[in-house]
Amino acid sequence: MTPTLAQPPLEDASKERLRLWLRLLKTTRGIEAKLRENFRAEFDTTLPRFDVMAALSRYEDGLKMSEISGVLRVSNGNVTGIVDRLADDGLLVRVPVPGDRRAHRVCMTRKGREEFARQAAAHEAWIADMLGQFSAEDARTLTTEFNLPEEANDR
Amino acid sequence: MTPTLAQPPLEDASKERLRLWLRLLKTTRGIEAKLRENFRAEFDTTLPRFDVMAALSRYEDGLKMSEISGVLRVSNGNVTGIVDRLADDGLLVRVPVPGDRRAHRVCMTRKGREEFARQAAAHEAWIADMLGQFSAEDARTLTTEFNLPEEANDR
């Protein structure tokens, strides 16, 4: 006879994978909501703005508009508005690309770099707190496990 | 002397947790993008619309507007527009609540239930495919591991 289990019996993999997806979604959305709230309260900014700044911070010479959308995997038109607003705030500038009058290189200003440094430090601390249940080793293991193929989408 | 490692040495937990977060974000966004694309191509609908239908499908007697936003953890005003459009399409109806003229109960129509059944089956198959690298046992283990406290937010 089937013994009573602490957990319900394993259903087919399809159901368990669906459960995992719903859990991942709930967890990441919860963390994103907290980040959004913190960014608003502490820095009067948003997650998409931070994402653009973070992308730029990794490239000393800035990025072209299309490179930003490529790195962040968002649509082209999306980046236009976010960069507009960051530029209005003096955190970055559009620099014409010599020899190609279609393109612009987006670079952080000094003010942008300083502001981003503060935001990045806070961001890392918030994440470390929210994922505090994972040891460094656990985190590394899970990072590897969640490296899905996702149609081999690097660059 | 420190031996050469297959992976870089463990940095402090903070950095490893940040890496895990970035990986989770990349993975869930990738899956969400694929789902959005599939929902659009196969059913001419969106993920938020599916989420509302999924919430309603679990309650025979429907849900009030505020209950939908509570279950889905989205803002009140957000649900108004999504329900408006689903109602326009005849997939659900707003039913007045007897004895409280402020409130409405949102219920799926027969058409809505039939459409949702098709969508849910496809959704489960898409997820099972994208998370195919996880066995049923792995999926269950990970689902448990990602049950973050997140300020004990159930209902």
Place this chain on the structure above:
DNA sequence: CATATAAACTTTAAGCATAAAATATTTTTA
């Protein structure tokens, strides 16, 4: 060289999301 194609970017239309304010109704309280 003229034109066609491609590339870089912006604009538009529609929908999703939040926070905050507004409206209507119900319940509590003085």
Place this chain on the structure above:
DNA sequence: TAAAAATATTTTATGCTTAAAGTTTATATG
């Protein structure tokens, strides 16, 4: 019971997001 507080929902303002169409500039092709 009248005024105040709470509840249920919608509306408004702002920003993010995509897909698709449009503009300008660059490159390829006849």
